[in-house]
Amino acid sequence: MSVITHIEDLRVLAQKRVPRMFYDYVDSGSWTEGTYRANAADFDRIKLRQRVAVNIEHRSTRTTMVGIDVAMPVAIAPTGMTGMQRADGEILAAKAAEKFGIPFTLPTMSICSIEDIAAATSRPFWFQLYVMRDRDFMARLIDRAKAARCSALVLTLDLQIIGQRHKDLRNGLSVPPKLSLRNLADMARKPRWCLGMLGTKRRNFGNVFGHVKGIETMRSLAEWTNKQFDPRLSWADIEWIRKRWGGKLILKGIQDAEDAQLAVASGADALIVSNHGGRQLDGAPSSIAALPAIAEAVGRKIEVHMDGGIRSGQDVLKARALGAKGVYIGRSMLYGLGAMGEAGVTRALQIIHRELDLTMAFCGHTDVEKIDAGVVRV
Numbered sequence: 001m002s003v004i005t006h007i008e009d010l011r012v013l014a015q016k017r018v019p020r021m022f023y024d025y026v027d028s029g030s031w032t033e034g035t036y037r038a039n040a041a042d043f044d045r046i047k048l049r050q051r052v053a054v055n056i057e058h059r060s061t062r063t064t065m066v067g068i069d070v071a072m073p074v075a076i077a078p079t080g081m082t083g084m085q086r087a088d089g090e091i092l093a094a095k096a097a098e099k100f101g102i103p104f105t106l107p108t109m110s111i112c113s114i115e116d117i118a119a120a121t122s123r124p125f126w127f128q129l130y131v132m133r134d135r136d137f138m139a140r141l142i143d144r145a146k147a148a149r150c151s152a153l154v155l156t157l158d159l160q161i162i163g164q165r166h167k168d169l170r171n172g173l174s175v176p177p178k179l180s181l182r183n184l185a186d187m188a189r190k191p192r193w194c195l196g197m198l199g200t201k202r203r204n205f206g207n208v209f210g211h212v213k214g215i216e217t218m219r220s221l222a223e224w225t226n227k228q229f230d231p232r233l234s235w236a237d238i239e240w241i242r243k244r245w246g247g248k249l250i251l252k253g254i255q256d257a258e259d260a261q262l263a264v265a266s267g268a269d270a271l272i273v274s275n276h277g278g279r280q281l282d283g284a285p286s287s288i289a290a291l292p293a294i295a296e297a298v299g300r301k302i303e304v305h306m307d308g309g310i311r312s313g314q315d316v317l318k319a320r321a322l323g324a325k326g327v328y329i330g331r332s333m334l335y336g337l338g339a340m341g342e343a344g345v346t347r348a349l350q351i352i353h354r355e356l357d358l359t360m361a362f363c364g365h366t367d368v369e370k371i372d373a374g375v376v377r378v
Helices: 007-017 020-026 034-044 089-100 114-120 135-147 166-171 181-188 190-200 218-228 237-243 258-265 289-299 313-321 331-340 342-362
Strands: 063-065 068-070 074-076 126-130 153-155 248-256 269-275 303-307 328-331
Touching: 007 020, 007 342, 020 166, 020 181, 020 331, 034 289, 034 313, 068 190, 074 089, 074 342, 089 114, 089 331, 089 342, 114 135, 126 135, 135 237, 153 237, 181 190, 237 248, 248 258, 258 289, 269 289, 289 303, 289 313, 313 328, 313 342, 328 331, 331 342
Parallel strands: 074 328, 126 153, 153 248, 248 269, 269 303, 303 328
Antiparallel strands: 063 068
């Protein structure tokens, strides 16, 4: 194996090691995938100001996100079915994040459960929640996150219905995968993945299976899940969730300045500028393009984060310069996980951290807290 020096190396290796339906789930968007591509491409249009003859000897990337100390302004994004990229994937990613000193966010639709992550880690993690029709199940999920000492709840607002994701439809994406001839042939070419899956008991949606009455088979689970995302979601639901949770609340999926103002009024602690990785509304602006107007609209009234397209430490710095207190990485983490397991997630974090540190230095900065719009040319 060649030396891994940047995120693209991990992506190429993950593509070789992860079954096609699960790799495609990560490396794709909805409809034409225009927004998915723009998330990363729009970062390239932002140029940096190089400075010279500045003392850059002592540098720090440490900061906070919703009051929590972090080694760099990066958190692991909630990504569904992470445990299908590598056996026990959520546990591996959570361990890597904890050791590195950044937050890990467990999604509702994870393979490993809230309790699995709590047992495998020693520091509080974050939990992402979808608004579902079954409010009793939601309430119990919130209570389980409290019992696991989760330190922030990330509420996703942009999945009331599911976007048209052509690759997932063509691949017949399912958990666990259907044992068709095509899938069996593909998995046979991924022996490392197969051995890992054979060695774990976690192959279903751990936060759901065994926690909802009437779900005893994968078919009943699939039927329940498909009916649960709630198109009736309103800001009144957010108020109910905020009161039930009682802790740090982060609203994910903001793309419009008007919605950002409503997020402020809701009493949330932070918002995430996000288009769901380009997997919902194709034709929406990239997250980095939407960020400046939202940051300007809310000022210091709420902490602004963003996700979508982060593939390097330079992207982290650019997002910070345009108003994001912190960013989330999803695909960059998943490429590392699929390529090399926990070591791959760690490698992805090391790459991003080193690139952030070096770019700060070239731009004449020693403290990530002091990064502002002056370091970029938009």
